[in-house]
Amino acid sequence: MEHVMSKIRNFDAYPKINEDFYSRTLSGGVITLASSILMLLLFLSELRLYLHAVTETQLVVDTSRGETLRINFDVTFPALQCSILSLDAMDISGEQHLDVKHDIFKKRIDAHGNVIESKQDGIGAPKIDKPLQRHGGRLEHNETYCGSCYGAEASDDDCCNSCEEVREAYQKKGWGLSNPDLIDQCKREGFLDKIKAEEGEGCNVYGFLEVNKVAGNFHFAPGKSFHQSGVHVHDLLAFQMDSFNLSHTINRLAFGDYFPGVVNPLDGVRWTQQSPSGMYQYFIKVVPTVYTDVNGHTIQSNQFSVTEHFKGARIGQLQSLPGIFFFYDLSPIKVTFTEEHVSFLHFLTNVCAIIGGVFTVSGILDSFIYHGQRAIKKKMEIGKFS
Incomplete structure (x- = not known):
């Protein structure tokens, strides 16, 4: 078991730096803080995309x-x-x-x-409840009302008991009702009066x-x-x-x-x-x-x-x-x-990319600022010495 653990220790590819070699600076702290906030914001954005479904479009x-x-x-x-x-x-x-x-x-x-x-x-x-005529004549005892269709009947047994039925009979013939006042059913129902009453x-x-x-x-x-x-x-x-x-x-x-x-x-x-x-x-x-x-x-x-x-x-x-x-x-x-929901592996890959990418970029930026400050400081010391 110890031999296996020793092999794993030797396989460690990530070198550890002694803390004595660390140089803590104000710029490094600011960059670390800004990087942490940026990583948190990007992580929350990626988490929101993961929790919400994405829509795939296809034609x-x-x-x-x-x-x-x-x-x-x-x-x-x-x-x-x-x-x-x-x-x-x-x-x-x-x-x-x-x-x-x-x-x-x-x-x-x-x-x-x-x-x-x-x-x-x-x-x-x-429809008319109490009609007075049957094709122009009077109703006999126990006789049901059968209004005239005014020439639009398909047979002698056809009845038009309301203005609407007369208009429908005319429609089937391909005729237009030009003057409702001449139609007894329309006149007694107040067809035109109703339309005039609804003006406005x-x-x-x-x-x-x-x-x-x-x-x-x-x-x-x-x-x-x-x-x-x-x-x-x-x-x-x-x-x-x-x-x-x-x-x-x-x-x-x-x-x-x-x-x-x-x-x-x-x-x-x-x-x-x-x-x-x-x-x-x-x-x-x-x-x-x-x-x-x-x-x-x-x-x-x-x-x-x-x-x-x-x-x-x-x-x-x-x-x-x-x-x-x-x-x-x-x-x-x-x-x-x-x-569709984004897969968990895709979400995990993006999170790792966010952490690694921000960490690398912030490290490069910190190194650039650190060496720049050292170069400026060294020039100032040389100038004083001269």
Whole structure:
């Protein structure tokens, strides 16, 4: 055993300096103190990096199929009443959702932004409870009401018992409702009176859309939409208004769920309309994103970039459909974020590098100052001797 210990002593590669050869100086003490503080600060910085996860970013081709895209939105129109505002969504596959009401909420707001009423329905009024006619005639005993669709019936058995049902029947025919006062249901429901009563109000629309994961658009526009000769139009004549104030504030717009570090560039964006009417367009490039935290939990979401364009009405040309349009397209490249912890060996290596590096640099600096002071002192002594 003693022989082994003797071998280990002989293997010691670090020579020990006798304390009699030490020269303690003020500059050496200052450098030692400064070096110790620097090493402590660097150690704490490295410890913070070790305790917190780092995010690795990778770009891959998006090969997913058959998925859907959730669009979360919250938009405020300070000068457009809820009774005339509708939401449509469509994509390049041909799928359309007109006057979307499912999972959509509307809040009537006054000129000061205070909430007047909150509801989950679209434009239109409730059905008539006590109607008086059946296709222009009187009701017989025990006969249920069946209102006229004013030429939009698909068969003799079709009924339109409210102004909204008449408008929907017209929509299926590709017609626009030009004068609601001629429709008995609309007249008794006070369709135009209700719109006039809400003048000066605004509307806050929020909710989400579940759409196919293909390029498409969704838009907020006044009036109920329908197709006429293959063109998407809205029955604006029903409101008997010359222009619509489409000023708006996008409180939130996100494609998918929130994940740490996501930045939605349209959050808080405000636009004030200056011209009488027009179409405000947002062109959005959606980038699929997968975020995986240190515990292995995965969030499937998206990021996006956006450009904006306003298409106003020009003299001598067909007026653009007034509305706020969001055109989105998907990138074929997917971004993956993966949270990882730095390994303990990597942390230990960096700590050793900090201690050794600071110690070596401070030793060189101390040696330079020490020999410089000795040289100056020796020159002074030679000068005195001379």
